[in-house]
Amino acid sequence: MMISIKQLSKLYRMKSQNVQAVDDVTLDIKRGDIFGVIGYSGAGKSTFIRLINRLEEPTQGQVMINDTNITELSVNKLRKERQKIGMIFQHFNLLWSRTVYENIAFPLEIAGVTKQKRRDKVLELIELVGLSGREQSYPSQLSGGQKQRVGIARALANDPDVLLCDEATSALDPETTDDILNLLVSINQKLNLTIIMITHEMHVIQKICHRVAVMDQGKVVEQGDVLDVFVKPQSKTAKRFVQQLNPLEHNQDSLKPFITKEENSEVVKLHFIGNDAKRALISNVLKTFDIEINILQGSISPTQEGTYGTLYVELDGNRSVIDETIKFIQSSGVEVEVIDDVT
The missing domain is CATH 3.30.70.260 (ACT domain)
Structure with missing residues (x-):
């Protein structure tokens, strides 16, 4: 397995009450899969994806990626391991004072890549995501879809093994969403990249995912091949999502x-x-x-x-x-x- 997640939990302790955001999640994700995690708002899916690269620290459980136990790494080793885990976000998280070229080059600068190698890699990625000619544009000059393409290119800069997508199409209109999803499928096939898609949209799962996990109140209430879940949903949550596609x-x-x-x-x-x-x-x-x-x-x-x-x-x-x-x-x-x- 590319990614093996065992009994992963996150408990937020607060003065008034404790919140169990992720509750005993166990999943296996194969190399090269596009794996969807779907749930309604508050289901714990965004916390879950941030536990994978330890942007959030788990309360318990473990995350194994390529036989490396992410949950046991020291700060320095984690920083290096994160270079193999790209991430894109709902609201793009671009550097607004930097051009398209400079945004994509930024993680390569941090990694100490030489200027010429940076240039070669950035231009290769700009072509891959369909932004040729926009190298010197600033984020404020781009459409939502173009901003997300910059985010995808930046996430791929260090040749990651895994791409985490946290509601990556939620801020986009339906046509642009389909364009971004088609791009992700193309990247998955060209690079054999393992992709984890967090979403509340069943259309996203239907269009690009191979397998899916359904989350509700921090728990995975159903998981399996997308086709099986669509044809014979078992949980109430999965049935509600499937119903949305064809009411x-x-x-x-x-x-x-x-x-x-x-x-x-x-x-x-x-x-x-x-x-x-x-x-x-x-x-x-x-x-x-x-x-x-x-x-x-x-x-x-x-x-x-x-x-x-x-x-x-x-x-x-x-x-x-x-x-x-x-x-x-x-x-x-x-x-x-x-x-x-x-x-």
Whole structure:
């Protein structure tokens, strides 16, 4: 494992009360993964990411990165180890009196890199993040997306193994968010960089993450492959996030106006995963069975791990034919759920 986190906790002790910001978190993150951590405000996710590079000191537990126990390092060794852990922030944290070039060069100056090597590295990073021609611009002259590109380039200056992203797209509009997410995917693939994404936006998880952990009140209440969590969320928190992506799917009363017949029909929900989402299942059913199909509602969504989709249909025909049709659909690898409370 690239990163192994064991029983990590953070307790803030205050006069009026103690606050358990992170509570006994255990996670393993593979090299080259884009790992998402999602939770609502106050879930502890930003504290958690700051514990990874010890911007916050843990109350207990350990963080292992590349077989190095980050939680046991002395101050001097930690400073050196942090050079391998890049970090980008929601509000960019740029040096406003420095140009784009100078912002990106700053961590290389601190690391004692020679002027010529600094120049070569900065120009390489400026091209990588798509800011060629803006080298001498100041942050006040840049859009939000461009500022975040500077932040990403600066975080990559010391060739880190890990990139921590704390709500990196929260201050951006939807189109710019997608541009930054596409850039992060490109960097992940080009550099085999392990990325940890902290977010409260399920769209971010859906678009770029391979695996996800769901946090609530300091605890990880669910974790797994993004596709598994999206298709079959187990925790209340995960279900709420998934519902945000397609609220109509979770409001089955919205189907009622589209149902044509009530006595001889069955409403079913079909779950498609991976290649099943691309197959011509409905046309195959119509060719095989004497049945009518009324498509009520559906959606297909891509993730980094594959496509998933749901389709609500009304099957109308002889009872035995409906039963045979459902068995046929199940035999094709598509999950079928009969919806009893809408007909």
